[in-house]
Structures are given as C-alpha cells and as structure tokens.
Amino acid sequence: xxxxxxxxxxxxxxxxxxxxxxxxxxxxxxxxxxxxxxxxxxxxxxxxxxxxxxxxxxxxxxxxxxxxxxxxxxxxxxxxxxxxxxxxxxxxxxxxxxxxxxxxxxxxxxxxxxxxxxxxxxxxxxxxxxxxxxxxxxxxxxxxxxxxxxxxxxxxxxxxxxxxxxxxxxxxxxxxxxxxxxxxxxxxxxxxxxxxxxxxxxxxxxxxxxxxxxxxxxxxxxxxxxxxxxxxxxxxxxxxxxxxxxxxxxxxxxxxxxxxxxxxxxxxxxxxxxxxxxxxxxxxxxxxxxxxxxxxxxxxxxxxxxxxx
Numbered sequence: 001x002x003x004x005x006x007x008x009x010x011x012x013x014x015x016x017x018x019x020x021x022x023x024x025x026x027x028x029x030x031x032x033x034x035x036x037x038x039x040x041x042x043x044x045x046x047x048x049x050x051x052x053x054x055x056x057x058x059x060x061x062x063x064x065x066x067x068x069x070x071x072x073x074x075x076x077x078x079x080x081x082x083x084x085x086x087x088x089x090x091x092x093x094x095x096x097x098x099x100x101x102x103x104x105x106x107x108x109x110x111x112x113x114x115x116x117x118x119x120x121x122x123x124x125x126x127x128x129x130x131x132x133x134x135x136x137x138x139x140x141x142x143x144x145x146x147x148x149x150x151x152x153x154x155x156x157x158x159x160x161x162x163x164x165x166x167x168x169x170x171x172x173x174x175x176x177x178x179x180x181x182x183x184x185x186x187x188x189x190x191x192x193x194x195x196x197x198x199x200x201x202x203x204x205x206x207x208x209x210x211x212x213x214x215x216x217x218x219x220x221x222x223x224x225x226x227x228x229x230x231x232x233x234x235x236x237x238x239x240x241x242x243x244x245x246x247x248x249x250x251x252x253x254x255x256x257x258x259x260x261x262x263x264x265x266x267x268x269x270x271x272x273x274x275x276x277x278x279x280x281x282x283x284x285x286x287x288x289x290x291x292x293x294x295x296x297x298x299x300x301x302x303x304x305x306x307x308x309x
Contacts, residue, residue, distance in 0.1 A: 008057050009076050013119055014127035017076040028069040031056075042080075050077060084120045085266045091122055091129075094148065094292055099285055100161065101126070101135065101151040102292045107271035110143040116265075122149060139165040142238070144253075147174070147276025147294045160284040172232055173278035174240055175219075177300045178249040180226035187217040190247065196237040202256045203238045205246060212236040214243045225252075227301055240274060252300050252307075270307065273298045 009017040020038070028034040032051060036044050049055075054062030056077045063075060089106035096102075103122065110117040113124060127135050138150045138161035150165075152158045164170055191210040196203040213233040220227050226249065230240050238257070244250055245257035252273040255261045275298055280291040300307040 005059075005074075007076050008059055008061070009078065011127075011133050012078050013081070014124040014133065015078070015113065015118065017078050020075050020077070022069065022071055022073045022075075024071050026069065026071070031063060031067045031069050031075070032065065034069050046080070081118055082116045084117065087120045088268065091125060092295060094295070096153075099152070099154055099157055100138075101130070101132070101153055102279070103149055103151065104294050104296050105141055105146060105149045106296075107144060107146045108268055111137055111140040111149055117143065123151070126151065138162050139170075141276055144255075144272040145274045145276060146271065146296055146298075147274075148279045148292055149276070150279060150292075157285055164281060164284050168234070169281055171278070171280040172276065173280075174230040174232070175275045175277045175298060176228045176230055176240065176244060176251045177273035177298050178226055178228060178244055178251050180218075180221040180224055181247075181249055184247060184249065187215060189213060189215045190243045192243070192246065194236040194239060194242055202260055203236070203242055205242060212239045212243070214240060216243070216247065223304070225301065225304065227298075241272075271299070273300045273307075 007017050007019065011017075022034065026034065028037070032047060035042075035047050039047065048065070051063065051065040056063045056075055058073060058075050087106070087109045089109065091106065091109070092104035094102040094104055103126065105111065105122050109125075110121045111123065113121050118124065123135065123137060127133055132153060134155045135151050135153060136155065136158050138152050138158070141147060141149050150161065152161050191213045192205045193208040193210055194203050194212040195206050211234065215231040215233070217229040217231070218226050219229050228244070228249075230244075232239055241251055241254055241257045245254070250257050253270045254272055255263045275294060275296055277294050278291065280289075282288070283290050
C-alpha cells in the first residue's frame with residue numbers, strides 16, 4: 001500500500017492544503033503558465049502574488065516565481081476562502097470515544113467543504129473545536145437536513161466505517177413533518193427510479209428499474225400535520241424528499257420539491273423539517289452493536305406558529 005505523503009503545509013482553519021500534480025507532458029515553459037491554464041477561476045495576478053509570497057510549495061519549500069514546469073511534480077497551496085454566511089446553530093455531541101464521533105448536525109450546515117461552504121461546515125468546525133485535525137466523515141447529510149452524522153477520529157479506521165455505509169449495513173431512521181392526508185394509506189414502501197443530472201439542483205423520478213426504496217410510516221398526526229417515520233433502504237440524492245413529494249405530502253420547508261423556489265443563504269426561518277433520527281449498526285472495529293439517537297426536535301411539530309412565522 002502506498003504511503004500517503006504528508007503535506008508540507010500545515011492545515012489552515014482546519015483545512016488541508018490543496019494538492020496538485022502536474023500532467024506528464026504539456027506545452028508550458030513555467031509552472032506559472034500551467035497554473036494560469038489549470039486554475040481559470042483564479043486571476044493570474046493572484047497566482048503571481050501567491051508565488052511571490054511563497055504560498056505555493058513543493059517538498060523542498062516555496063516554489064520560485066520563475067520555476068520551470070516539471071512533469072508529474074506535485075505542489076501544495078491553500079485555496080482562497082469564499083465569503084460565507086455564518087450558520088447560527090451549534091453542533092451537538094452525541095457520542096465520542098477513541099475511534100468515532102457522532103454529532104447532531106443542525107439545519108443549514110454542510111457536512112464537508114464544498115463550493116461556497118467551507119468554514120461553515122460540520123467537518124471544519126469540529127476539527128477546530130475539538131482539536132482533531134484528521135477527523136473525517138464516514139457519510140454525509142444534505143446541508144438542509146439535520147441530525148446524526150458519524151465521523152471517524154482515527155484515520156486508519158476511516159475505510160472500515162465508510163465501507164459500512166457504502167454497503168448499506170447501517171440502519172437509518174428519519175423523521176419528517178408534512179401535511180397529514182387521511183386518504184394516504186400507510187405504512188407503505190415506495191420504490192422508484194431517481195435520477196440526478198449533473199449541474200441540475202433537483203432530482204426527479206423517471207421510468208426504469210427502481211434504484212430507490214423508502215418505507216414510509218405515520219407516527220402520529222394533529223392539527224393537519226403528520227409526523228412521519230422514514231426508513232430508507234437506499235441512499236439516492238434527495239431520496240426521502242422526492243418520495244414524500246411523490247406521495248403528495250412534501251416535507252415542510254422543502255424549497256426543491258415539488259417545485260424549486262429561491263431562498264437566501266441567510267434565511268434560517270423555515271428549515272427543512274427532516275431529521276436523521278437514528279443510526280444503528282454493528283461496529284466494524286469492535287463488533288459491538290451500536291445505536292445512536294438524535295436529541296434534536298423538529299420545530300414545526302413542537303411550535304408550528306413560531307416555525308411558520
């Protein structure tokens with residue numbers, strides 16, 4: 001097994017530096033020429049400044065501004081951070097031991113850095129808050145979904161826990177609040193084919209062999225609302241939201257289904273009423289059966305007027 005090269009730059013804000021390998025051949029005379037082509041979203045002036053300030057390094061240290069292009073060489077640098085809207089909700093710690101960390105992720109907080117969400121992510125916050133620079137997620141939750149996320153503390157165990165999720169060896173239970181429809185026969189198992197096209201925000205159901213399966217149960221209802229228990233057997237993008245909308249009871253606060261609506265990133269008033277309530281599995285390291293339950297609540301069920309207002 002190939003040993004992972006330790007980056008010559010330390011983490012910044014809980015983030016590892018970006019690693020960039022040069023292609024085996026190319027027309028560039030200098031590293032700068034290649035970076036201008038390779039990083040079109042970074043202004044050439046910014047690349048010049050990074051080189052001048054020693055912010056781009058290889059294993060020998062800062063790369064000089066006139067460094068030649070070297071095929072298959074490797075450099076590291078820290079990407080510029082986007083402007084982010086602070087997410088005003090805390091992460092709850094559900095369980096921590098030497099191997100894993102289980103947390104209650106709040107609504108509106110992405111699990112890992114991606115796109116315009118970097119510092120305001122669960123991974124970066126937890127690395128900084130707990131002093132765990134090698135912390136990594138075993139799986140992910142959508143930014144707008146709240147609830148349980150499992151992180152791996154020891155890097156050498158990451159593969160075992162990620163494989164457990166990949167192979168669907170984890171029992172998951174979700175809770176959702178949606179309109180109560182007395183004519184909807186429940187419980188039922190929904191099976192359909194869900195497709196998510198690259199570059200398109202919303203997924204959709206289409207003809208073809210099913211690739212998504214969700215069992216939907218009604219836990220209770222009152223005042224025209226239902227509290228639903230959702231048991232996914234698969235993990236397609238937005239699966240629970242698509243299936244609930246397909247049943248005619250879209251989850252409260254859903255700005256994608258049944259129709260896409262624009263919402264400002266700093267509008268935290270009506271979170272999606274979807275919660276990852278339970279994770280249960282046989283631990284791949286200890287062999288013990290584990291069950292974790294979220295302590296969070298969905299505000300539309302406990303205080304609908306405050307949520308809707």
